[in-house]
Every structure is written in structure tokens, then in C-alpha cells.
Amino acid sequence: MSTPDPHEPAPDVGFRRLSPLTPIARSGIFLVVAAYAGGREVLQEGKLVGLAIAVVAVVVAGAVFGFASWYRTFFRITADELRIDTGVLSRRSRRVRLDRVLEVGVNQPFVARLLGLAELKIETGTTESEVSLAYLPLAEAHEVRRILLDHGSAARVAEGGEAVAHPTAEPTPILDVPVRWQLIGLAASGEALGLAVMVVVVVVLLILGVPFGAFGVGFATFLGAAASLARKVVGWWGWRVSATPTGVQVRHGMVSVSTRTFDVRRLQGIRITEPVLQRPFGLARLDLSIAGGGIKDGREDGSDGVAVPVAPRELVWRLAADLLGADPAAVVVTKPPGRAHWFSPAGATWLRFGMDERLVVARTGWFGRRTDVVPLARVQSFRVHQGPLARLLRVATVHADSPVGLVDARAHYRDPADARQLVVTGVERAREARMPRGRVTDPSADVTQATAGPVSGPVTPA
Amino acid sequence: MDDLFAPPDATWVRVQPALARMLRVQLAAATAVLVLVLVVLGLVWSALQPWTWLALVVVVLLAGWGWWLAGRYTANWGYAERAEDLWITRGAVLHRLVVVPYGRMQLVDVTVGPVERLFHLAAVQLHTASPATDARIPGLSPDEAARLRDRLTQLGEAEQSGL
Incomplete structure (x- = not known):
């Protein structure tokens, strides 16, 4: 399926309902649990009357509510929006701008699969509002996915955006995080270390004859840390990064699969973190900062997200280079002058900052390393700060501002002449990077190539 | 002011000196209220005690510093x-x-x-x-x-x- 003709009037399909089997698919697990609980009791105790009535009452009430909820749910797709009206008593109407739709996932949980149904997850790149259509017959789900993505692509073209080659192509995997890396990453985390220390302390104290009851509070903390670790294992399970026509999709989770697609064309910056404990294993983490598309206090809000929780450093840097359309490792970075040690006695040694024609790269971190990268074309403004003490020591700090988010590229404690030079060249290069005629130097142009080209094959661990 | 904060071209366009006047009037008003409160509090406790004098001196010194800052603040804005x-x-x-x-x-x-x-x-x-x-x-x-x-x-x- 190629990009549809934007002038073709979108077929207004009118309001539609979800599959009438939806209530059954939704309450499937609940029904099984109720039947199991009721059945077991009945078989064991022979007490039929009381419990059977209760179970029937609950099931009937659930069925009535489920039916009402299905009966009152409609959706409609027009040329530029998806509208979903729900609510039995108080009505709610949600609208999704189709030009902001990045990816539409077709999911089939167990019960739905038995009934030949599927759920559509519509991703717009913002975190707070996940939109889903559950459930539709499988064939219809695929049809609706195609319509949403085609219309979205056409709406983007109509607004002056770039055409997406194959809007409905399925995501191609580019990186799978094996369980081995995850376990190393988790074992080399603060929580695991704390847990290990606690276990050792408890064992030593027990050997010394301290009664077990004395560990009441400590035991609760222990459980908390263990639960947090377990949550990460379950949540990070099967972490997969895929390239979609509009960006990068992240899928993970053991019990419930969560999916998130990042619109790489709206990438504002990235952060690569190498935590202290994971550095000996050569592991790193990649976070992305994306312009959210929502408007908050008169400015577009940003949103952050983990792209890769833990992977070998080289893979993380390579993925970062592909997403940015330029290699951050190739940017020449320099140190602040020795005077910076007055401000940051230990940390100043590790401070680096630099920029080339495309990227601003800032690194900090004493034991753990943190590298923040901002494409010059995305820098909002440059700032210089100099307090009284910094003036005395002849240093100043330069900031390259990006929208709301975790990425924070700044050059700490630079020589004033150097700082001035950074601002002047930064402003100049940012302007060139933004130029629409300088397509070659515009990261947004390269991203489509990057996601379709060098990273399209699966990246396997060496 | 060194080269770091030098204008990109010839000169900075400076803001109106009335800004310093406005800040100073606000500062004077706030100081007057504080002084009044201190004096009243001091008199309520029968007489002006040493801490009242100390507080008054601090307030006046701070006001003086603020007065000077208002001038610099306005002069440096461009x-x-x-x-x-x-x-x-x-x-x-x-x-x-x-x-x-x-x-x-x-x-x-x-x-x-x-x-x-x-x-x-x-x-x-x-x-x-x-x-x-x-x-x-x-x-x-x-x-x-x-x-x-x-x-x-x-x-x-x-x-x-x-x-």
C-alpha cells in the first residue's frame, strides 16, 4: 500500500460499533476466575445455594454492564481525526488527530484470540493518553489500522510534512535486549547491591545470635527492594526496539506487553547513561526526548522515554547515531580549564563539551558517565551564566536549551573567551542546521534514511 | 563587563532608566513599611530595645544595597x-x-x-x-x-x- 492521494476525499464511514463479542472478551478472565472459585467451592463443600446465587448475580451484573458499555461505545474515522465516544452514564468523547498517529498496534490477548478478536492500540507519542479500540474482529482491526495510518500519512502531507513511503508497513526489529544483558544490568544496579548488603548483614547478625524478630523493619525494606527488582525483570522482559515507517517502536513486558513509538522526526535529544556498576560490563542505557505535541502553558511539551534499558555500549552508541542521523562519538569534545576544579573538585576532570555542524555533545560523570546529545537544528536558545565567584575565577557556563525533558546539554566552567566562541559558533551552526535548503544538514531528512537503511537488519550481540 | 557579555555588533540597546526609579520606589515603600512595623513592635514592648535597633540597621543596610543593585540591574540590562x-x-x-x-x-x-x-x-x-x-x-x-x-x-x- 503506498501513500494515498491526499486529494481523494476520505470515505466518511460514519459511527461504528466494536465487536458484539467485546463484553465476553473483556470479562473472559473474570468469568474463568468466578467459575473456578464457585465451582471449587461447590464441589468441595456441597454448599450450592448461597455461593451459586452470588456468582450468578455477579456474572449477570457484569454482563449487563459489559453489554451497556459496548452498546454505548462508538467510533468514527474522518479524514483528519479518530473519534471515540464511550460511557454508559456520563459520556466521554475522545478525538485523536490522525497526523499525530505514529503507529497502530494489533494485539490479541488470549481470550480475544479464541474469539477471533483483536485490540487496536493507537500511539501518538505522548505518554499520558493511550488510546485503544477493543475489540474488533481481526480482519476489521487490520482494515482500521490501514485506514488510520493511510489517513494519518495523507494528513501529514497536507500539512506540509514529508510523505512516508509505506505508512502501513509492519515494524522491523532492530535490537532485542537478551535476558542475559538484563540480568547483568539488574545485578549491577543499586537495588541489587543494597539487597546483597542487607542479606549479608542479616546472615552475619543471625550467626551472631540476634533473634530473627529483630529484623521487622529491615525485612519490609528487603521485600520492597526485591519487589522493585522483580518488577523490572517482568517489565523489561522481551525488550525489542523496531523501526516503523514514522519512528522507533519499543515493546516490552512479560505479563502485559506495553508498546511505545517515538516519532524520530521530532527527536529533541538523547541521553546515554553508563551507570557506575554497569561500566565494568560495558553496558549503557539510552533515553530519548521527543516533542510531545501537546500544548502546555503556551509551549509544546516534551516527553521522555527509555529506548534501551541496558545494552552493550557500542550498540547503544550506534543506535543513537542512527536515530540522530549523525555520529555523536565523532564530535570532538574538550575539557574545561583546570580552574574548574575549584567548583567541582572531583567532577571537573570528566566534564566534556563540544559541537560539530550537526550535534551538541555534553558529558559529565565521575564514576557513572552521562552523555547528552542535542541536534543543533533543535536547540531553542543559547545561554551563558556567570556568577560572582565564576567571574572571579574567569569561567562561565554555556547552556544549549532544549524543550522540556531530561536532556540537558551544558558546558560547565569554560574559559570566557571559549564560552563566547561556543555561543557565537553555536548560534551560527544552529541556523545553518535549521535551514530547509540545507536538507543535507537537516537531521529530519536523514532519519528516514537512517531508520530504513543501516539499522533495518537485526542487530545481534557480538 | 568583559568580552563575554559584549554586544554582538556595536552596542547594546539599554532599557529605560525609569526602571531603576520604579524599583527604588518599590524598595523604599517596602523598607518604610518594615521600619514602621519594627518601630511599632518595639514601642509595644515598652521601649526600643537593642534587637529593634539591630533589625533597623540591617533593614536600612539591605535597602541601601538594594538601591545600588537596582541601578546596576537596570544599567546592565540590554x-x-x-x-x-x-x-x-x-x-x-x-x-x-x-x-x-x-x-x-x-x-x-x-x-x-x-x-x-x-x-x-x-x-x-x-x-x-x-x-x-x-x-x-x-x-x-x-x-x-x-x-x-x-x-x-x-x-x-x-x-x-x-x-
Whole structure:
């Protein structure tokens, strides 16, 4: 399926309902649990009357509510929006701008699969509002996915955006995080270390004859840390990064699969973190900062997200280079002058900052390393700060501002002449990077190539 | 002021000296209220005690420092409109410089508070997608503020590039 003709009037399909089997698919697990609980009791105790009535009452009430909820749910797709009206008593109407739709996932949980149904997850790149259509017959789900993505692509073209080659192509995997890396990453985390220390302390104290009851509070903390670790294992399970026509999709989770697609064309910056404990294993983490598309206090809000929780450093840097359309490792970075040690006695040694024609790269971190990268074309403004003490020591700090988010590229404690030079060249290069005629130097142009080209094959661990 | 905060071209356009006057009047009013409260409190406790005198001295010293700061603050605030970007410098103690490309501006606000109106002053504030961008110019004459807003809006639209 190629990009549809934007002038073709979108077929207004009118309001539609979800599959009438939806209530059954939704309450499937609940029904099984109720039947199991009721059945077991009945078989064991022979007490039929009381419990059977209760179970029937609950099931009937659930069925009535489920039916009402299905009966009152409609959706409609027009040329530029998806509208979903729900609510039995108080009505709610949600609208999704189709030009902001990045990816539409077709999911089939167990019960739905038995009934030949599927759920559509519509991703717009913002975190707070996940939109889903559950459930539709499988064939219809695929049809609706195609319509949403085609219309979205056409709406983007109509607004002056770039055409997406194959809007409905399925995501191609580019990186799978094996369980081995995850376990190393988790074992080399603060929580695991704390847990290990606690276990050792408890064992030593027990050997010394301290009664077990004395560990009441400590035991609760222990459980908390263990639960947090377990949550990460379950949540990070099967972490997969895929390239979609509009960006990068992240899928993970053991019990419930969560999916998130990042619109790489709206990438504002990235952060690569190498935590202290994971550095000996050569592991790193990649976070992305994306312009959210929502408007908050008169400015577009940003949103952050983990792209890769833990992977070998080289893979993380390579993925970062592909997403940015330029290699951050190739940017020449320099140190602040020795005077910076007055401000940051230990940390100043590790401070680096630099920029080339495309990227601003800032690194900090004493034991753990943190590298923040901002494409010059995305820098909002440059700032210089100099307090009284910094003036005395002849240093100043330069900031390259990006929208709301975790990425924070700044050059700490630079020589004033150097700082001035950074601002002047930064402003100049940012302007060139933004130029629409300088397509070659515009990261947004390269991203489509990057996601379709060098990273399209699966990246396997060496 | 060293080269770090030098103007990009010839000179900075400075803000109206009325800004310092406004700040000083506000400062004087606040000081007067504080002094009054201290004196009344002191008299309630039968007589002006040593701590009252001490507090009065501190308040007056702080007011003096504020008076001096208001002058520096106003004198150091400046901006320069260039072909593609706006440069703003400011700061009495913490010196700052911010460069905002016109293509990055999302909106331009002009605000006139009740006190500012008395002194015929207005402030222009530029917003980009980054909340860290700290681009405000107070102490403009209302005409200059309106001119700046119109020009910035016009340039912003001409150079706008998406996120």
C-alpha cells in the first residue's frame, strides 16, 4: 500500500460499533476466575445455594454492564481525526488527530484470540493518553489500522510534512535486549547491591545470635527492594526496539506487553547513561526526548522515554547515531580549564563539551558517565551564566536549551573567551542546521534514511 | 563587563532608566513599611530595645544595597536585534546572556503591570519550546515594546521552523 492521494476525499464511514463479542472478551478472565472459585467451592463443600446465587448475580451484573458499555461505545474515522465516544452514564468523547498517529498496534490477548478478536492500540507519542479500540474482529482491526495510518500519512502531507513511503508497513526489529544483558544490568544496579548488603548483614547478625524478630523493619525494606527488582525483570522482559515507517517502536513486558513509538522526526535529544556498576560490563542505557505535541502553558511539551534499558555500549552508541542521523562519538569534545576544579573538585576532570555542524555533545560523570546529545537544528536558545565567584575565577557556563525533558546539554566552567566562541559558533551552526535548503544538514531528512537503511537488519550481540 | 557579555555588533540597546526609579520606589515603600512595623513592635514592648535597633540597621543596610543593585540591574540590562536572532544580556550579580533565534520563538508577550503603568514602562517576554529560555526585557517604553513585539512576531513567522 503506498501513500494515498491526499486529494481523494476520505470515505466518511460514519459511527461504528466494536465487536458484539467485546463484553465476553473483556470479562473472559473474570468469568474463568468466578467459575473456578464457585465451582471449587461447590464441589468441595456441597454448599450450592448461597455461593451459586452470588456468582450468578455477579456474572449477570457484569454482563449487563459489559453489554451497556459496548452498546454505548462508538467510533468514527474522518479524514483528519479518530473519534471515540464511550460511557454508559456520563459520556466521554475522545478525538485523536490522525497526523499525530505514529503507529497502530494489533494485539490479541488470549481470550480475544479464541474469539477471533483483536485490540487496536493507537500511539501518538505522548505518554499520558493511550488510546485503544477493543475489540474488533481481526480482519476489521487490520482494515482500521490501514485506514488510520493511510489517513494519518495523507494528513501529514497536507500539512506540509514529508510523505512516508509505506505508512502501513509492519515494524522491523532492530535490537532485542537478551535476558542475559538484563540480568547483568539488574545485578549491577543499586537495588541489587543494597539487597546483597542487607542479606549479608542479616546472615552475619543471625550467626551472631540476634533473634530473627529483630529484623521487622529491615525485612519490609528487603521485600520492597526485591519487589522493585522483580518488577523490572517482568517489565523489561522481551525488550525489542523496531523501526516503523514514522519512528522507533519499543515493546516490552512479560505479563502485559506495553508498546511505545517515538516519532524520530521530532527527536529533541538523547541521553546515554553508563551507570557506575554497569561500566565494568560495558553496558549503557539510552533515553530519548521527543516533542510531545501537546500544548502546555503556551509551549509544546516534551516527553521522555527509555529506548534501551541496558545494552552493550557500542550498540547503544550506534543506535543513537542512527536515530540522530549523525555520529555523536565523532564530535570532538574538550575539557574545561583546570580552574574548574575549584567548583567541582572531583567532577571537573570528566566534564566534556563540544559541537560539530550537526550535534551538541555534553558529558559529565565521575564514576557513572552521562552523555547528552542535542541536534543543533533543535536547540531553542543559547545561554551563558556567570556568577560572582565564576567571574572571579574567569569561567562561565554555556547552556544549549532544549524543550522540556531530561536532556540537558551544558558546558560547565569554560574559559570566557571559549564560552563566547561556543555561543557565537553555536548560534551560527544552529541556523545553518535549521535551514530547509540545507536538507543535507537537516537531521529530519536523514532519519528516514537512517531508520530504513543501516539499522533495518537485526542487530545481534557480538 | 568583559568580552563575554559584549554586544554582538556595536552596542547594546539599554532599557529605560525609569526602571531603576520604579524599583527604588518599590524598595523604599517596602523598607518604610518594615521600619514602621519594627518601630511599632518595639514601642509595644515598652521601649526600643537593642534587637529593634539591630533589625533597623540591617533593614536600612539591605535597602541601601538594594538601591545600588537596582541601578546596576537596570544599567546592565540590554538587548540587540540582529538579522536572525535576538541577544539579551542582564544581571547585577549573576551575569547572563541569552541568544534566541527568531525561528525558535513560539510567542511574544507584552505585559504592563499597574506599577509599571505609573512609570510608563512595559516588558516583553519571548517564549520558545524550552522553559529554560529566559528571554525577558523589562523597562521598555510602551511604544518600543509594541514595536519590538510586532517586529519579533513578524520575523518569527518568516523564519519559523518546526520542532
